[in-house]
Amino acid sequence: MATRPALYLRLVSLALLLGVLAGYRNPQLDFxxxxxxxxxxxxxxxxxxxxxxxxxxxxxxxxxxxxxxxxxxxxxxxxxxxxxxxxxxxxxxxxxxxxxxxxxxxxxxxxxxxxxxxxxxxxxxxxxxxxxxxxxxxxxxxxxxxxxxxxxxxxxxxxxxxxxxxxxxxxxxxxxxxxxxxxxxxxxxxxxxxIGDSNQFFKDVTADFQNYNPDCATAVREAFREIKDLYLAGAYERISRGMSTCKKLSSKDDIYQLFGFARNAFTMIAMMDYPYETDFMGHFPANPVKIGCELMLENKDRIRGLAALSDLxxxxxxxxxxxxxxxxxxxxxxxxxxxxxxxxxxxxxxxxxxxxxxxxxxxxxxxxxxxxxxxxxxxxxxxxxxxxxxxxxxxxxxxx
Structure with missing residues (x-):
């Protein structure tokens, strides 16, 4: 049975699969x-x-x-x-x-x-x-x-x-x-x-997944919480193994970078949630939020629960x-x-x-x-x- 960090690896791997780190393809345009x-x-x-x-x-x-x-x-x-x-x-x-x-x-x-x-x-x-x-x-x-x-x-x-x-x-x-x-x-x-709530952007990223299926947002929260608990317990080896990192994690900064990378992955999936396949900012399938949620929920049984320049x-x-x-x-x-x-x-x-x-x-x-x-x-x-x-x-x- 997979641990929650192993599940989280699937979520991050999904983001990679959807092309967060992929380059774009040069277009054949008339420019x-x-x-x-x-x-x-x-x-x-x-x-x-x-x-x-x-x-x-x-x-x-x-x-x-x-x-x-x-x-x-x-x-x-x-x-x-x-x-x-x-x-x-x-x-x-x-x-x-x-x-x-x-x-x-x-x-x-x-x-x-x-x-x-x-x-x-x-x-x-x-x-x-x-x-x-x-x-x-x-x-x-x-x-x-x-x-x-x-x-x-x-x-x-x-x-x-x-x-x-x-x-x-x-x-x-x-x-x-x-x-x-x-x-x-x-x-x-x-x-x-x-102007407005500085945290609203990330609330809206969560809402994109939440609106498709509340269980998606729950799965991600649980995974983040589990890794944080492992970090507080000093279980760097277990996190590294579960996440298949290239190098062993060994510090708070390493965990911070891991969280930042994963956060950006989910952000890109939400931003590129087009109804068709695209290569913009990487290769994404049609409806990546939907696909991501469905892949996450396949594993649900394994989870326990710049200022403006002038007045506009x-x-x-x-x-x-x-x-x-x-x-x-x-x-x-x-x-x-x-x-x-x-x-x-x-x-x-x-x-x-x-x-x-x-x-x-x-x-x-x-x-x-x-x-x-x-x-x-x-x-x-x-x-x-x-x-x-x-x-x-x-x-x-x-x-x-």
Missing amino acids: KEKYFEQWIDHFNFETYSNKTFAQRYLITDKYWKRGAGPIFFYTGNEGDVWAFAQNSGFILELAEQQNALVVFAEHRYYGKSLPFGAASLQRENAGLLSVEQALADYAVLIMALKKQYAAPDSPVIAFGGSYGGMLSAYMRMKYPNIVSGALAASAPVLSVAG TAASNIIFSNGDLDPWASGGVRKNLSSSLIAIFIKGGAHHLDLRGSNPADPPSAREARLQEANIIRDWVKAAAGASKQLTPDHYPARL
Whole structure:
């Protein structure tokens, strides 16, 4: 008969099986991979003078109607830019409908956009990894591309999911002269600003499993409790053996890392609870929470029992979308703040499901959300194109 730590090993192994540690697959998309010489520091002339680094971005003009179509700009978040391009098919679908130029920009310090090369994350070099610097990167890149493509009057719509969604909203707030609107999907702008319950995210992760079957949450709690009891009893050998760790656990820090790893595994399963198989952030089957719960319950007989940059309400032309299956949703905007700060709710939606490409398994609410988003964005583009020409310099600014 398996012990509870052995059962817990199954739960963690399940998370590994679902791809928490797996890499993404490079997509076969129509993007061209390019690099832009970006300022290392946008705000201080003294520290790095005119030094630059190569910022990677992806671009496709496959659907663009030059002189008439908008620019759809994805504000890259914490990872390789190809991963987000591969998993944001709605933007390409919308680009085909609205004849847009599409750009996915990589966030500084991630992927291949390393200001100091391999030494970028050394303590003395990490100080320029900030929201403000990243937003300035995107603003400078947009202005340069508008000049390069002779599109000074093309409206720009920012897109992003999760942290990237926060950045898309911030772009509209900080640079409204450059960005005409933003779709901020699954963007926890309120929780990052310190509004709400800081523990709500993990409560919502638990709720995802609890809502499928209360016994799932009970099984996980019991497993965590059993390992904690073994740790307090000094039974490191038993934990190591039951968890099949590569090295024997021998300290409180080892146990802390074990708990953190397992917590993140369940978090990823909850976030990626899409109704179809996906390779985003790893390889996941359809409905991973359901599959995880069912695998856990097969063993039930063996168990004894970032502050906002300004006031949101002062902004305009931002869509905040959230799904009820996403544990980040509680930290996002879930009600309209004004006629142009619009909240869209996706019943049965996991982490920024609406940014993903259309899929027959999508819940009706996801299809409705995308249709609503498309109509709103079309209106923004039309209004921006009909307004007076944006003030654009003859060259992109030396600093922002």
